[in-house]
Amino acid sequence: xSTAGPAHRVQSAVVEYGYPxxxxxxxxxxxxxxxxxxxxxxxxKGYYTAGETxxxxxxxxxxxxxxxxxxxxxxxxxxxxFKDTEDWRKANQIxxxxxTIDLEHxxxxxxxxxxxxxxxxxxxxxxxxxxxxxxxxxAMAAYEKxxxxxxxxxxxxxxxxxxxxxxxALYENLVQFVLPLCSQxxxxxxxxxxxxxxxxxxxxxxxxxxxxxxxxxxMQDASTLAxxxxxxxxxxxxxxGAPAFFPTVWGWIKKWFDPITTSxxxxxxxxxxxxxxxxxxxxxxxxxxxxxxxxxxxxDMPLLDPAMASITTWENGKTDLAHGPMIWKKEGEYLRAVxxxxxxxxxxxxxxxxxLVKRPLFEPEPEAVVVPQxxxxxxxxxxxxxxxxxxxxxxxxxxxxxxxxxTGPPTEAAKAExxxxxxxxxxxxxxGTKPVDAAAVGEVLKDLSLDEKKEGLVNGSVxxxxxxxxxxxxx
Numbered sequence: 001x002s003t004a005g006p007a008h009r010v011q012s013a014v015v016e017y018g019y020p021x022x023x024x025x026x027x028x029x030x031x032x033x034x035x036x037x038x039x040x041x042x043x044x045k046g047y048y049t050a051g052e053t054x055x056x057x058x059x060x061x062x063x064x065x066x067x068x069x070x071x072x073x074x075x076x077x078x079x080x081x082f083k084d085t086e087d088w089r090k091a092n093q094i095x096x097x098x099x100t101i102d103l104e105h106x107x108x109x110x111x112x113x114x115x116x117x118x119x120x121x122x123x124x125x126x127x128x129x130x131x132x133x134x135x136x137x138x139a140m141a142a143y144e145k146x147x148x149x150x151x152x153x154x155x156x157x158x159x160x161x162x163x164x165x166x167x168x169a170l171y172e173n174l175v176q177f178v179l180p181l182c183s184q185x186x187x188x189x190x191x192x193x194x195x196x197x198x199x200x201x202x203x204x205x206x207x208x209x210x211x212x213x214x215x216x217x218x219m220q221d222a223s224t225l226a227x228x229x230x231x232x233x234x235x236x237x238x239x240x241g242a243p244a245f246f247p248t249v250w251g252w253i254k255k256w257f258d259p260i261t262t263s264x265x266x267x268x269x270x271x272x273x274x275x276x277x278x279x280x281x282x283x284x285x286x287x288x289x290x291x292x293x294x295x296x297x298x299x300d301m302p303l304l305d306p307a308m309a310s311i312t313t314w315e316n317g318k319t320d321l322a323h324g325p326m327i328w329k330k331e332g333e334y335l336r337a338v339x340x341x342x343x344x345x346x347x348x349x350x351x352x353x354x355x356l357v358k359r360p361l362f363e364p365e366p367e368a369v370v371v372p373q374x375x376x377x378x379x380x381x382x383x384x385x386x387x388x389x390x391x392x393x394x395x396x397x398x399x400x401x402x403x404x405x406x407t408g409p410p411t412e413a414a415k416a417e418x419x420x421x422x423x424x425x426x427x428x429x430x431x432g433t434k435p436v437d438a439a440a441v442g443e444v445l446k447d448l449s450l451d452e453k454k455e456g457l458v459n460g461s462v463x464x465x466x467x468x469x470x471x472x473x474x475x
Contacts, residue, residue: 070231097154118302119285124188205241223256
């Protein structure tokens with residue numbers, strides 16, 4: 001198991017309205033009230049049960065908060081989505097599907113879709129890599145044929161296709177295994193705040209317009225279901241290798257996600273890829289293919305970083321994570337990783353202990369500092385720390401590139417520049433070109449030949465020869 005990697009922290013670049021805002025320990029008074037009311041409503045309707053301890057609750061707080069954030073803390077809307085998800089999970093026995101899925105079928109799916117590198121960004125959020133070119137027509141045809149024979153002991157309602165259910169087994173691995181593991185690490189800012197999201201480097205190099213078109217329905221269905229049933233599990237999305245026609249594709253994609261998700265998408269040109277990724281992720285945690293130092297190829301198993309290795313006690317002679325689905329069992333002050341799934345023609349269940357991870361213990365914070373005085377005792381209340389989303393850090397040993405955004409209060413000029421670089425209805429384009437409404441550009445481009453489109457676009461970013469759309473006007 002490779003554990004080479006960073007060991008201490010430096011700052012991460014700024015992204016507004018992201019983690020940790022809206023997460024545990026970072027709720028405002030109105031958000032706290034909404035959270036309390038949401039839990040009460042879920043309990044009243046029979047969708048949430050509180051236990052004697054937090055470990056005995058039917059759902060953890062961080063999961064419930066994902067639904068509230070997705071619905072902007074509107075309790076009624078969050079409950080509707082949560083109820084629909086719980087009904088869907090029950091109808092398709094999602095937990096049993098994940099814990100009993102055939103190992104070969106699971107691995108076949110894992111090799112096609114986003115894969116965890118075993119590393120985290122500067123805030124401690126897991127980094128995934130997704131190479132879209134592997135979803136070519138031949139691979140998808142084989143996958144769909146294989147999906148019809150998916151073995152699991154779960155009974156489904158027949159409304160969700162087997163290929164989608166296989167894909168959601170990967171989402172279950174994210175929320176049941178990867179995120180809880182990352183949450184146990186305290187070598188990060190906001191160490192008491194659980195990790196509930198992932199970063200994704202999405203490589204679309206080598207993907208032609210025809211392949212995008214053939215994948216359109218599949219990707220739309222997957223995105224729609226994921227947004228509905230796994231809300232707020234996506235943090236930043238870095239799109240690498242965008243072709244000249246990408247604005248047309250973006251016109252499709254942005255309809256599949258809510259505005260909050262699309263605002264987290266960054267289209268990176270080849271020129272800015274390395275510096276931009278390094279401002280969010282330490283180079284030792286970036287695959288070499290994208291300018292980093294990590295020996296990771298798409299399809300590899302995760303390469304855990306040193307911090308994870310330091311809190312892990314391996315069992316039964318194992319020295320690395322097992323292939324296939326894994327879950328955590330809570331055992332007092334420890335979490336036990338258990339490899340699950342099934343294998344063989346008879347579908348023999350696998351239940352193997354893999355490792356133990358010690359859970360962090362936090363001392364309760366005092367509400368005031370007691371200072372002895374001649375005329376009595378003076379209590380000075382401890383104010384809550386100022387929430388600085390720009391100071392989001394994670395284990396690292398490499399300084400940020402010189403292109404890092406300033407961490408002090410933004411000037412008026414900086415605010416104006418930021419508003420120009422992050423349009424409200426599209427992704428951030430980090431290549432120095434003017435921001436565009438990609439959907440509008442797509443409308444302009446659709447009547448052009450591909451050769452004409454290439455003249456106005458470079459690596460997915462609009463150049464001076466392409467129409468620039470600002471505030472609804474084309475210039």
